[in-house]
Amino acid sequence: MNFMVFVTCLTIAFVAGFTVARKLTLRKVASSVIITKSQPVPSSATSPAVKASTRSYTPQKTYRDSRWQERDELFQGMVAEGILLEGKEWLITRCEKIYFDNLEKWFGHYCHIHCQVSLGRLINFPEQPEFSEEERKRFFAIYNGMAMDYVLVSKKNNKIVCVIELDDPSHERADRIIRDRWLNTIMTIARVPFVRASVTKLDEIPPVWDTRDKMRPLAAATKGEPLH
Incomplete structure (x- = not known):
């Protein structure tokens, strides 16, 4: 009799713990979604200042060890990643x-x-x-x-x-x-x-x-x- 009571209590505790843990997980996921939606990533369409300034531009960098790359491979790789170059307006001061x-x-x-x-x-x-x-x-x-x-x-x-x-x-x-x-x-x-x-x-x-x-x-x- 005592053994059956023990098994019953253990089962109830397991079910209760599982239910609480599931609710906490759902709440955490929901809060992360809310935070993400409340902080939109600025784009050139929504932020004229970003579009006007080229200094805020960040190339899509991918990892590579340039020490072991041939020059053409390095050149083509950096161009493909969107390297930013700016022509000078004046030759001399x-x-x-x-x-x-x-x-x-x-x-x-x-x-x-x-x-x-x-x-x-x-x-x-x-x-x-x-x-x-x-x-x-x-x-x-x-x-x-x-x-x-x-x-x-x-x-x-x-x-x-x-x-x-x-x-x-x-x-x-x-x-x-x-x-x-x-x-x-x-x-x-x-x-x-x-x-x-x-x-x-x-x-x-x-x-x-x-x-x-x-x-x-x-x-x-x-x-x-x-x-x-």
């Missing part, structure tokens, strides 16, 4: 434009003046058995991305006359100091006529011809005349 106009006034009769030229376009890097292909690629990558502010090219013979860097306060940063040290070394090794100008002296004529003649004296002597 206002200060650089002022100095450009001065260079045109001082040297425009003899030289074409180009802006933001990759250093890789100004330096030849011949093959050398002392250095591996990997070393050469990495060294080339160091200077190829450097953009020279101004490159003066002779209108007469299309030769490079001088390269000019306009130093502003950004050159005082630690990373720029290292970059400038690399650049000075490369220009010396390659014997490229190179002048540094300062934003505090925009009206000062740079020693373009003297620098060219000191760096490449034989070239000037063989022609018997300035290489304008």
Whole structure:
């Protein structure tokens, strides 16, 4: 008799516990649905500010280990994910434009003046058995991305006359100091006529011809005349 009472009580307790647990589960699901509905995700149609600002755009990122991807695979993958690119409106800054106009006034009769030229376009890097292909690629990558502010090219013979860097306060940063040290070394090794100008002296004529003649004296002597 006592055993039957025990079994009956156990069954009642199990059924009651199951019923309570089911009610709590349904209540939790219902509350999560309410919360989700009360917080709609903004879209370009409902939020003009989001549509007007490209900075809020987030590409549909998928995981991949880019260290082991070929360049084309990396390129196509990022394009497929919706990478955001924005074209620049200006090539040079206002200060650089002022100095450009001065260079045109001082040297425009003899030289074409180009802006933001990759250093890789100004330096030849011949093959050398002392250095591996990997070393050469990495060294080339160091200077190829450097953009020279101004490159003066002779209108007469299309030769490079001088390269000019306009130093502003950004050159005082630690990373720029290292970059400038690399650049000075490369220009010396390659014997490229190179002048540094300062934003505090925009009206000062740079020693373009003297620098060219000191760096490449034989070239000037063989022609018997300035290489304008």
